[in-house]
Structures are given as structure tokens and as C-alpha cells.
Amino acid sequence: MSGKQCFVSVKLISPKYMFITKYIKEVFGAVKSLAIGMKRTIYYFTHHKEIITQEYPDNRDTLVLPERFKGEVVMPHNENNEHRCTGCQACELACPNGTIKVIFKNELTPEGKKKKAIDKLVYHLELCTMCNLCVEACPSDAIKMAQTFEHSVYDRNQLTKILNKPGSKIMEGVE
Amino acid sequence: MWSFRHIANEIHAWLSANFNPTLTLIIEMVLAGVAVIGLFAALGLVLVLMERRVAAWIQIRLGPNRVGPKGLLQSLADTLKLIVKEGLTPDGADKLMFNVAPFIAMIVAMLLMAPIAFAKDFQLWDLNIGVLFVSAVSSLMVISILMAGWSSNNKYSLLGAMRSGAQIVSYELSAGLSILTIVVFTGSLQVSDIIHAQADGWWIFKGHLPVWIAFVIFIIAVTAETNRAPFDLAEAESELTAGFHTEYSGMKFALFFLAEYINVFIVCAIGATLFLGGWMPFHIGNWEGFNRVMDYIPSSIWFFGKTFFLIFVIMWFRWTFPRLRIDQLLNLEWKYLLPISMINLLVATAMAILGWHF
Numbered sequence: 001m002s003g004k005q006c007f008v009s010v011k012l013i014s015p016k017y018m019f020i021t022k023y024i025k026e027v028f029g030a031v032k033s034l035a036i037g038m039k040r041t042i043y044y045f046t047h048h049k050e051i052i053t054q055e056y057p058d059n060r061d062t063l064v065l066p067e068r069f070k071g072e073v074v075m076p077h078n079e080n081n082e083h084r085c086t087g088c089q090a091c092e093l094a095c096p097n098g099t100i101k102v103i104f105k106n107e108l109t110p111e112g113k114k115k116k117a118i119d120k121l122v123y124h125l126e127l128c129t130m131c132n133l134c135v136e137a138c139p140s141d142a143i144k145m146a147q148t149f150e151h152s153v154y155d156r157n158q159l160t161k162i163l164n165k166p167g168s169k170i171m172e173g174v175e
Numbered sequence: 176m177w178s179f180r181h182i183a184n185e186i187h188a189w190l191s192a193n194f195n196p197t198l199t200l201i202i203e204m205v206l207a208g209v210a211v212i213g214l215f216a217a218l219g220l221v222l223v224l225m226e227r228r229v230a231a232w233i234q235i236r237l238g239p240n241r242v243g244p245k246g247l248l249q250s251l252a253d254t255l256k257l258i259v260k261e262g263l264t265p266d267g268a269d270k271l272m273f274n275v276a277p278f279i280a281m282i283v284a285m286l287l288m289a290p291i292a293f294a295k296d297f298q299l300w301d302l303n304i305g306v307l308f309v310s311a312v313s314s315l316m317v318i319s320i321l322m323a324g325w326s327s328n329n330k331y332s333l334l335g336a337m338r339s340g341a342q343i344v345s346y347e348l349s350a351g352l353s354i355l356t357i358v359v360f361t362g363s364l365q366v367s368d369i370i371h372a373q374a375d376g377w378w379i380f381k382g383h384l385p386v387w388i389a390f391v392i393f394i395i396a397v398t399a400e401t402n403r404a405p406f407d408l409a410e411a412e413s414e415l416t417a418g419f420h421t422e423y424s425g426m427k428f429a430l431f432f433l434a435e436y437i438n439v440f441i442v443c444a445i446g447a448t449l450f451l452g453g454w455m456p457f458h459i460g461n462w463e464g465f466n467r468v469m470d471y472i473p474s475s476i477w478f479f480g481k482t483f484f485l486i487f488v489i490m491w492f493r494w495t496f497p498r499l500r501i502d503q504l505l506n507l508e509w510k511y512l513l514p515i516s517m518i519n520l521l522v523a524t525a526m527a528i529l530g531w532h533f
Contacts, residue, residue: 027511034496041233041495052235 070130071149073100073123075142075163082171083164085142087118094137099127107169117170125151126159140174179297179475207299211288215281215437222436223250225483226490233494254429262425265328272326277423277430279319284437286312290366291444294454294475298367305366306358309445310351313400316438317343320402320409320419323431327422335418338501339409343400345508350396352516353389356523357449360386370453377452383531385523390450392516397442398489399504401435405496406504413498443485447478451485454478 054063077083092100105119121143135143143163153159186206190199224239224247231238239246264273290305292298302308317340324336358364360382361372372378378386399406410418420431447453454474458466499507525531 027515037495038491041491044235045229045232045491048232050235051237053237055237 065147069147069149070132070145071147072125072130072145072151072161073128073134073143073163074146075121076144077165077168078171081165081168083142083168084140084171084174085118085121085164086140086170086174087116087121088139090137090139091134091143094133096131096133097127097129099124100134118164121163123161123163124159125161126156142174178473179294183297208285211285211299214288215284215433218440219433219436220250220254222440222486223253223432225486226436226493229487229490230494233491257429258426260425262427263422265422267328268422269326269328272322273422274427276319276323276326277427277434279322280316280434281430281437283312283315283319284434284441286315287438287441291441292366292370292448292453293478294473297475301365301367304364306354306364306369306445306449309441310347310354313438313442314343314347316400316434319434323423324419327419329422331415331417331421332419335409335411335415335421338411339402339419341501342402342406342408342504345505346396346399346406346512349392349508349512349516350400352513352520353393353396354445354449356382356385356389356516356520359520359524359527362527366448366453370448370455373452373455374458376458377450377455379450382523383526385519385526386450388515388519389523390446392512392519393446393450394485394488395512396508397446398492399508401438401442401489403435403439403489404493405498407493407498408501408504411498439486439489440482443482443489444478446485447481451481452477453481 056063075083075085087102087104089102092102101122101124102118103120103122104116107115107117109115130145132145135145151159187199187203190202194202227249228238230236239249242248242252264270287309289300290298290302290308292301320339320343321336324332324334324339327333357369357378360378361369363369363372373381375381379390382389402409408418410420412418415421420428423431454477456466456469456472456474456477458469
């Protein structure tokens with residue numbers, strides 16, 4: 001279609017004056033594209049039903065957060081107070097801000113061998129940008145992003161969290 | 176009959192009966208000034224709220240809904256906040272110019288109110304060069320912006336002011352040329368003449384293609400002249416913090432803010448007067464009954480309805496289009512709008528001479 005139009009205009013107007021057709025086409029194209037944009041926004045204006053924002057403090061109990069919303073890093077534990085963290089430090093290496101620090105201890109296995117395990121997985125919430133790189137780096141799915149977001153505290157120290165619960169150990173079968 | 180004209184005549188008669196002519200004139204001028212300031216305050220409150228609501232609805236949000244019923248008192252609360260804030264003058268600023276600039280912006284806006292016909296036979300000053308007066312005075316707006324930008328002693332302010340200068344000076348041309356299209360059809364610069372020429376149909380219906388093109392160009396040009404998005408390079412908050420009013424705070428900032436909205440109202444009022452018939456009701460040919468019904472709607476409602484429709488269109492622009500770069504802005508004016516409006520004026524003149532409009 002456009003090729004045919006172009007052919008016609010070449011026939012009618014000598015190449016020297018082609019810029020005029022280009023100019024007119026540009027004007028009409030601009031008006032058309034602006035009109036498309038305005039049509040979209042007037043559609044939103046007149047269909048005032050779907051609201052993408054939340055009236056947060058009011059609907060705190062019924063708040064629905066999008067799936068991809070990320071609030072903080074947590075380490076899930078099962079009912080026996082066991083986590084999946086092997087202490088491989090992949091998250092610590094992946095973190096661009098030095099948010100995560102893994103502190104080790106030596107555990108004795110039932111056979112009497114020494115085994116390296118995590119003592120504390122320290123997480124600095126105040127440094128975290130919720131980039132999700134640590135969760136992606138983790139080979140054993142030990143950490144994940146939680147959707148909690150009311151993080152305000154009066155003391156900065158409270159933002160430094162220890163992710164593994166006291167007395168927890170590594171789950172059976174996670175290496 | 177509770178029309179504006181009736182009230183004005185009553186006041187005039189009462190004043191003439193009780194005072195001598197000079198005092199009557201002075202009192203009437205003061206009353207007009209107070210009325211204009213009152214209108215400014217009301218417009219500021221209404222338009223800020225309207226802008227925020229339109230923005231919210233276009234962006235699928237709710238908008239202000241906390242202060243007062245349905246958030247209607249939001250702009251009142253904002254005004255109160257601005258009034259109690261300190262109006263700071265920076266140390267390095269040119270004190271006199273810095274403090275005078277916001278008032279110049281307001282004075283220009285007040286001067287522009289003079290020739291606008293708000294209702295049937297209700298006008299502050301029906302001077303015989305009304306349209307010329309408007310286009311001449313509206314270009315003074317750039318002085319206050321340049322003053323503010325220059326005296327702030329801030330590079331953002333200066334950049335914003337310089338951009339604004341280039342922008343307003345260039346877009347004045349195409350705004351003027353599209354106003355001229357209507358002047359050519361009417362044969363008069365007087366606002367009341369232009370409105371009366373539209374008694375049998377507004378120019379947007381009578382003037383065919385040239386008037387449509389002139390109307391579109393006028394709307395684009397006045398959007399640029401009032402420094403509103405997509406032409407808000409003078410403020411450009413993402414590049415220049417707040418442009419020419421970066422250093423302003425408190426009530427002095429509020430005056431600039433108010434002046435922007437007043438200017439939007441004024442240019443929309445001018446647009447409504449020139450193209451949409453001002454306070455003229457909507458009439459269709461010889462449908463007597465329909466025309467009679469339309470006449471029952473008060474003229475002030477017609478005027479404000481049309482003006483607010485145009486204001487809505489300009490707000491609609493703001494929340495749809497992205498901001499232009501300075502070179503794109505000047506390209507649009509000098510390579511597109513100006514040549515088109517010149518050819519358009521030529522066609523309109525030929526039509527007016529040959530009598531091809533209704």
C-alpha cells in the first residue's frame with residue numbers, strides 16, 4: 001500500500017520537490033500519532049473503574065500486593081526449625097552492596113567429623129535495594145523475598161537482622 | 176433577571192445616585208479589582224484541584240480524596256500551607272527583582288482579564304483593539320519569568336528562564352496568526368464584535384477548514400505560551416529542578432503557581448471567545464425550539480463551560496504527551512506551525528474576501 005502511494009507521488013512530483021510530500025506526510029503522521037495517544041488517555045479518563053493504586057493505610061488488612069513486590073530477604077524454616085542454607089556464600093558474593101554476611105561455625109557430625117555450617121546469616125536491611133540477585137544466586141533455595149514492607153524502626157541497629165533462627169540447623173539432605 | 180449585567184447596572188445606578196461621578200468611577204474600579212482578585216483565588220483553588228483529579232483519573236489513580244468531602248478542600252489546605260510558609264530570599268539574589276517578579280506575573284494576568292467577556296454585556300473594558308491588547312500584554316509574561324530566572328542567581332533558574340524566553344517569543348507568532356484568522360473573518364479586533372459575529376454559528380462551524388487548523392494551532396501555541404507540558408521546558412522538573420521558580424518559596428512561589436493557572440484560564444477564555452463563540456449559546460440554523468431552549472441557559476454558563484472544556488483539553492495534553500526537547504520545540508514552531516499558519520491565514524483571507532464562509 002505505502003509502496004504504491006510512493007510510486008504515485010514520484011510520478012506526480014519531480015524528485016526535487018519530494019520534500020513537500022514528506023513534510024505533509026510528517027504533519028499528518030504526527031497528528032495521527034498524537035490522536036492515538038489522546039484516545040488512550042481519554043479512555044482511561046472515562047473508564048474510571050479500575051484503580052491501580054491502593055488506599056494503603058485504610059485497607060491494611062485486605063491489602064493485595066502484586067506478585068513481584070519485594071520487601072525484604074527472609075530465610076524460611078520448617079517446623080523442626082531447619083533451614084536449607086549450606087553457607088556457600090553465593091548470596092554474599094552476588095550482593096552488590098555487601099548487604100549479606102555469612103558467619104560460620106564448625107559443627108560435629110554424628111560420625112564425629114567436623115562440618116562447616118552457618119552460625120549467623122547477617123542481613124543489613126538498611127543497605128538492601130531489593131535487587132533479588134541473592135535469591136537468584138542461591139543454589140539451594142534457602143532465602144526468598146518476603147512482601148513485608150513496614151520496616152520503620154527508631155534504632156538503626158534493628159535493621160541488621162539475623163536470618164537463621166536461634167538453634168536452627170540445616171535440613172537433612174541439603175548439600 | 177439575575178444576570179451579571181443586571182447586577183452591574185444596579186450597582187452602577189446605586190453608586191451614581193449616592194456619589195459624584197469621579198468617586199463612582201474610583202469605587203467601581205476598586206470593586207472590579209476586588210472581583211478579579213476574588214475570581215483569581217477561586218480559579219486557583221478550582222483549577223489546581225481539577226488538574227490533580229484529571230491527572231489521577233488519566234493515570235488510573237484516585238487523586239486527592241482525604242481533605243474534606245471527596246478531597247474538595249485539598250487545594251484550600253495547600254494554599255493555607257503556602258501562606259504560613261516563609262518567603263525566603265536567597266543571599267546572592269538580586270533582592271528587588273527577585274521580589275518584584277511574582278507580582279509582575281500576577282499583574283500581567285490581571286491586565287489580561289480586562290477585555291474578556293464573561294457573560295452577555297458583562298465585560299470590564301470593551302476596548303476596540305481587544306484581541307491586539309491580549310496578544311500584546313500576554314507577551315509581557317516572559318518578562319516576569321526572565322526576571323525571576325535572572326535574579327535568582329541560580330543556574331537552573333537562568334536556564335529555565337532562557338528556554339522560556341525562546342519559547343514564548345516564538346510561539347507568540349503562530350498564536351497571533353491564528354487569532355488573525357478570526358479577525359480576518361470578523362473584520363474587527365473588538366471582543367464584543369467578534370462574539371456578536373458568531374450569533375448565527377460559532378466560527379469553528381462557520382469557518383470550515385482554515386478555522387479548524389487555526390484552532391488546533393492556537394491550542395498548541397497557547398499551551399506553549401503558558402509553559403505547560405508538553406512544552407514545560409521552563410520548569411522541566413526532571414532536568415532543572417523547578418526551572419525559573421527553583422529559588423521561590425511560600426507565597427511568592429504560590430503567586431507564580433497561581434499565575435500559571437490564571438494564564439491557562441485566560442488563554443482558554445480567549446480561545447472560547449474567538450472560536451467557540453464566547454458567551455453565545457449553541458444555535459442550529461432554523462431550529463427555533465432548540466435555539467429557544469439553548470437561550471434559556473445563562474450566558475455565563477456557556478462562557479465558563481466552553482472555557483473549562485478547553486482547560487480540560489490542555490490538561491489532557493499535559494497528561495498524555497511527553498516533554499519536547501528545546502530543539503524539537505523550536506523546530507515544531509518555526510518549521511511546522513508558522514508556515515502552516517501563514518498559508519492558513521492566506522486561505523482564510525481569500526475565503527473572507529470571496530465570502531465562502533456562512
